[in-house]
Amino acid sequence: MEKVIETRGLYKTFPRKGGSAQTATHYCPGCEHGVLHKLIGEALADLELQDRAVVISPVGCAVFAYYYFDTGNVQVAHGRAAAVGTGISRTKHDAVVVSYQGDGDLASIGLNETMQAANRGEKLAVFFINNTVYGMTGGQMAPTTLVGEKTVTSPAGRDPLQTGYPLHMAELISQLQAPVFIARTSFSNMAKLKQARQAIRQALEIQRDGKGYAFVEVLMACPTNQKMNVEAATRFVAEQMETEFPLGILRDRSAETPPIVRAESDYRKETLDRLLRLDVDHAPDAQPDPAAPTVKVKMAGFGGQGVLSMGVILARAACGAGKFTSWYPSYGPEQRGGTANCGVVISGQPVGTPMVAEADVLVAMNRPSLEKFAGETKPGGLLLYAAEIGEFAAPAGVRTLAVPALDLAKEGGNPRAANVAMVGVLAALGDFGLPEAAYRAALAANFAGQNKVVAQNEAVFALARQWGERHRA
Amino acid sequence: MATQLVKGNTAVVIGALYAGCDSFFGYPITPASEILHEAAKLFPPAGRRMVQAESEEAAINMVYGAATTGRRTMTASSGPGISLKQEGVSYLSGAQLPAVIVDVMRAGPGLGNIGPEQGDYNQVVKGGGHGNYRTIVLAPASVQEMCDFTIKAFELAHKWRMVAYVLADGVLGQMIEPLRFPETSVAPETDPSWAVDGTAATRPNVVTSIFLDFDELETFNHELQAKYAAVAAAEQDSESNRLDDADVALVAYGISARIAQGAVDAARKEGFKVGLFRPKTLFPFPQDALNAFVDRGGKQLICVEMSNGQMRDDVKLAIDCRCPVHLVCRLGGNLVAQDEILAKIRATAKKA
Known part of the structure; x- marks a missing residue:
């Protein structure tokens, strides 16, 4: 498939992917990861952050995000992106660390890392892809699966008496003091997509300025695992997901938050001798x-x-x-x-x-x-x-x-x-x-x-x- | 040169500072906690980073992130915490990231107790996480070596792009001895050929351990094995004491080696031709030097360890079972007593 729109911040071709179709992504038809990749890439390019950026590929469908982002890239273990991001941003103060994670990764196996990094106010832009279902592993129930929603591990529909209720990550994180910016967005129509584009840009501006933690939840269709055509999947996002997970900016303290300033390593022997x-x-x-x-x-x-x-x-x-x-x-x-x-x-x-x-x-x-x-x-x-x-x-x-x-x-x-x-x-x-x-x-x-x-x-x-x-x- | 009286766990942090370690990520666990405490006290005033992580998994993954930037980074724990870190160690190894891990062993399995043991040998020396990887393992036997081997671990980790462990035990962590301070401090450079640190120079790089193609992953695994073979050829280290004329060699590392040394001296007074072979590296196991003992006519080996023969397995492999390999061990937090070793020597060795 040939690309018809010029993208920024992403590679022009994807040699890391291998195979013959070097301009096509590995994502399924109708998947919206590509849209989010483009929006993040475009913002990184516009803000001139590609040299400073380190994009973390999670485990999940975006495990190969490093095929696409024309930035520094690191691929990490399932759920551990926020901890890895902590290690990167604490070590390299100028780095713009982008954590790209799905619902199983961020809200299930990595929930602790997610909450603790947010609570520490780490310098991370976290993009949370909530499509209510595990993608890469084959359509299992996610922590965000809606009540009644059928997945391969909730074949009769999610029963809250057995499996609880959908986790509202943006709201959970908004209980914490440290995060600078928290938003929930979707791509279900053009107006919402424009709002999402703005939120993504703002999360990255906060990183550019070294101000701390930004969290953008993106509600997304997964036609493959929701077992719907694209139109139905988009309608599912707009009518059901957005009802369960209301869109909006939950917090924006970017204007009043000062940059985080951290010390640089002092390797001099005199310093250490004196310290000891x-x-x-x-x-x-x-x-x-x-x-x-x-x-x-x-x-x-x-x-x-x-x-x-x-x-x-x-x-x-x-x-x-x-x-x-x-x-x-x-x-x-x-x-x-x-x-x-x-x-x-x-x-x-x-x-x-x-x-x-x-x-x-x-x-x-x-x-x-x-x-x-x-x-x-x-x-x-x-x-x-x-x-x-x-x-x-x-x-x-x-x-x-x-x-x-x-x-x-x-x-x-x-x-x-x-x-x-x-x-x-x-x-x-x-x-x-x-x-x-x-x-x-x-x-x-x-x-x-x-x-x-x-x-x-x-x-x-x-x-x-x-x-x-x-x-x- | 200057000497201070220092606790073993503190010596680790001193070594790390002079080695140019940029960051420490850890979680509390006895008997390793003083490393975390001292890092909290000493790292920030030197501009180094210290984060008390929310879990052992988070700590090792913070190390993964810091290692990705090419800087020197470390964590420390004890058996139950090392078990939790193994996922991260496998990923570090798969991504060929350099990092230092200090394991101050306590008694297991499970929660066990906080007494000293050497029961982490297998999970540290043999891998412990998934996949065909190895880690460099250094085995200190004194407070001095807690410091010196931490420094060496950073050198080796970055030289080979591998995880390097300092495998200590509760005694070495808790004891106090004079420490001769390092004579130099290191200001490490990031290697832009592989690191990803948010700079233009490293923008083309990717740190990953995923290889979708079977053949590609097999090739990568073979490359790893070739690297491990090169490490095995280059980095074996051991110490021999009174082995030249010995028929019987005690083999022991860490605090067990210090106890074994006492047994050697006592046995020599009784007329037994016995010496001590102390591995300072456990991977690579110093098999060349041990084989030299057997080649020279050494007749028997007695492994002294605070584990159920975990090291003895490597000793047998190292010498291809060419002579009997006995075991004196204590478990559960107990140290091997010198008399127990002496009894085995008396039962095994001949008098001169």
Whole structure:
């Protein structure tokens, strides 16, 4: 079939389609996709947007839209066009992203993507082809199928008691705050087609100006799957579909909406170094020292006792001193209430397993932890437990000390810093080979920005360290 | 050079930033969520994009869109989320789009639990979605490698126009270790020969995975296989420890390899000639180096993994079952204990 009208924005011939009829589309006779393609193409050309445009071909009859649009093209999975469009427009701020989707694609399998992209106000022009029926897969019921309408999967007519009612997408989207422009149009006569042409143009102007989300629903005939001739199908659109789905502009905030301005990527190393605070938080690279011992520490207590951060402070001190170290927590629900524990390994060589099964040092902040882990402490090891736990029979061969961590914390001015007190005692008794400055730097870094807390914790640490020195064996 | 004490999941985001990743799209899931959190914190101040997607499917399709523009992009999740993303991974592969996915594995199947496991091996290394595609899979074993392999994943993804996974586990995601920061940052260029990014240069391009003609699709599939063969020849990576005189090699990746290393050291003290073979790439599986061990007279292999022998299948294929391949595994969120590996070594290996 030869084209008699010059089209703009579309390729002159369609080599991607292959075959001999390189100027004919793959659409059925009487299908209105071609009309919509022409209107979109014409608007893209008139607005000089073809270089900036990326047209998304969906899954459905328009899966081959990229045969036709003389723009950048991408074909996507069923229902995912709005998510793909989000990825494109977020990445390329100047891109004019056109999402072209049918009713199964947009309103059924892709309903979530559709609503969420609209709700985020993504920079997308979404053209929604509602012809009340699945086309490509062979005439199944769509979310927009009218009550009583016969399809291959509603052979007796759509029964709302079984399959619900037609989804009104334009109205659904108009419940959201973010969309800039929402319209429903049809091609059922020339006056309506002109209105559709204007709505399509406006949706693309909004993209040209980077203002956000525009949604144009187009009611369309599908003579093939509605099993009607073209005249009857057009009458079906005008008399039944337009009754169910009223035409009109549901929203137009294009005049008062400013362009969305987003930042450009900054790839400079200086920017990243600064962002990650490398200027203030940096340690020397760990240096192998085979003579240094490997010490494995287990810390355990109730969630909220600062057990995990106690471990981080110790690991941070080790890192600051150029040691190899690892910290591994119990994580997940245990963190939120219940018990918490972590293992810290400090070594002169790269750390093997970060899990601490047999500990050289155990710090227990509550009785359940003490009872659970005391037996896993190595002979010759060190066991510190919070004094308020009360009497506890020390395991054989393990130096066991009840540490008045809470009292030391109170004395230092921060009753919440029992964990810091334990670090202070560890600094005195733990045999990690870390300099005093490393602990102080770790404390400062761990509570960075909380100057009062840092000062209190320094006092707690100093008191606890002195306590520890007094209890050296 | 500078070192900071960093969580494994954070190291992923640091690697991504220095690798020039433009965008992160993700959905919350333990034990991968910190990647999302850190991306939310660190991407916008560097002008990079971060979107918390409405679903895993949306996240991977946002990645598809961002990848279409030729920029570096990524997502991260854990097993149940990776299952949901598989549709997108198949489409990315069919469209030959480069993207990075980080999988911080948890225990399954189903909802399972949030403990560490390596049960995603098959769904990540073998494909998982529909069609004859492969993905590059890197297996870090430290916080350092969480960062370094993320950077490498971007390089490989764009070099080969493939999906590249960083396959980690809950331990690696949650643990903290010193991280030596990258010495350079990358400002990636878009390749206008295939990307579609809303510019005049890329206007003629189309990104698609549909080939209506059977023969055309078959030809395309063969081209993919040829590419995968080239990847297999060029990108195998592994680490061997004390293998030179070993009769028995433990084979383990990720956190299991660190535990296995401890078992090797302990077994050596008992006089067993045993070493460790650690794959750093799982696709391509480093079969050349493993075959060299067998060729040299290696007698037995012991796979140590937190899955039901999923990696062992690849080990057997790699060496064409030329020697016995044993399995030590734990499931359900449990780590393999060093003693369990030692027991297998004692039962398998001969003393020197």
